[in-house]
Amino acid sequence: MSESPAPAPSPGTSRSTSATIPPNILRCLTPVTDGYGVDLRPELSRVGLDEEMMGSAALRVSYRQGSAVIRRALELTGDPHLGLRVGAAQHLTSWGLLGFAQMAAETLREAIETGVRFQNLSGAMVVWSAGQEEAGYVLRAELPDPALDPAVAVFLAEEAFASVVALTRLSSGEEFAPQSVEFAFPAPRDMGPFTDLFRCPVRFGAAENRLVFPTAWAGRPMPGRDRVTYTGVVELLAEQVASRRDQQDLLEGLEISIAQSLPDVPSFVEQARRHASSERTLRRRLAECGTTYEAVVDGVRRERVEQLLRRPALTLRDIARQAGFSDVRAMRRAVHRWHGVTPARLREEGTDQ
Known part of the structure; x- marks a missing residue:
């Protein structure tokens, strides 16, 4: 099977x-x-x-x-x-x-x-x-x-x-x-x-x-x-899978929440409330996932910018606003950090593919 x-x-x-x-x-x-x-x-x-x-x-x-x-x-x-x-x-x-x-x-x-x-x-x-x-x-x-x-x-x-x-x-x-x-x-x-x-x-x-x-x-x-060893290790792996599933659910829930709220970004306090959690507990859970709320927000904004750059009718100002940046300069700094190029160059590379 x-x-x-x-x-x-x-x-x-x-x-x-x-x-x-x-x-x-x-x-x-x-x-x-x-x-x-x-x-x-x-x-x-x-x-x-x-x-x-x-x-x-x-x-x-x-x-x-x-x-x-x-x-x-x-x-x-x-x-x-x-x-x-x-x-x-x-x-x-x-x-x-x-x-x-x-x-x-x-x-x-x-x-x-x-x-x-x-x-x-x-x-x-x-x-x-x-x-x-x-x-x-x-x-x-x-x-x-x-x-x-x-x-x-x-x-x-x-x-x-x-x-x-x-x-x-x-x-x-x-x-x-x-x-x-x-x-x-x-x-x-x-x-x-x-x-x-x-x-x-x-x-x-x-x-x-x-x-x-x-x-x-x-x-x-x-x-x-070794049957005994195999059985014991598989039990530990099953426990890890259950824990990972909880972590993945948390990250995906946060990302969906942020993506749906853009250009506004829900505060960390608001996210803790939505997850029926204290701020301290939510930060600990994110640390166990190897990330932070700021990094999750950054990832969602990055994906949104990359999606919007594929739409030639949008200006850079439009994209910065829709992705939740304060202005084009802030978006330009973020894109350079992510890709090492300007938003205009990234848009050209996407068009060339």
Whole structure:
């Protein structure tokens, strides 16, 4: 039976700004880009992340933050297949308790299905699903936003399947090779990195991103299998999922409230009242989400500005007013902080795409 995938965020919804993703991909990305002589710290700082924050196990980032850093890493390294390198460099220990549960699973199939079940704790930026089909045991990676930057979309698909293959080889045997791999993006000029890594037929321009495991491998026992340990860790993961769901509900509720109120922004006191909470409790809950009310407001304003800049009939003054800025200068400073360019330039870049 197929695992039910976690619901994918819809394009343009508040989940694109919610800080709910463990930054595992960004943590794996940094040492890989170091090998290119690229320092990602300024890019992390640009999206509000510093070294101290990146070292915190409690840190969560938004889909927008992750995409922005990945986009810049691709530009700075000039490597169109950076996703393959990042995926191949991963270890199960990078996934924390989830990786430990997978190592203790009975079979490779159970390890995979545990990863799918708790994917929201893994730092995944794709939506996973898995199940037995006629072709074999199939793992799918769906991009949650069809409007995603094409280069970032390729990175995420490559990283997803490269990490699966790398982790399977580390845990179950270096000789592992998928039965086949399919990518939804067009074929690259150089197929070498794909054939070298996957050691199986690779098809491009497919209807979906799909990796097929040989059935015999799916049932292969995990070397570290331990039923008692697995059961105990899965219970802890289930508790984390319940807590994360509460956090996500809080962030989405705040973002919707702010978006519906623009150009006015509800005060923090008003938000605490709406959530039947004291100001102190609400601040604590936001801290547990790894954010602040000011950061949530900033994220909603950013999304609103980006949406309005796509409407050529609106002047910059109109956009600043509708997004809740005091004037165009304030909006210009914010846009430069977010993107490193002026609103006019950002509008031109959006038109050129």
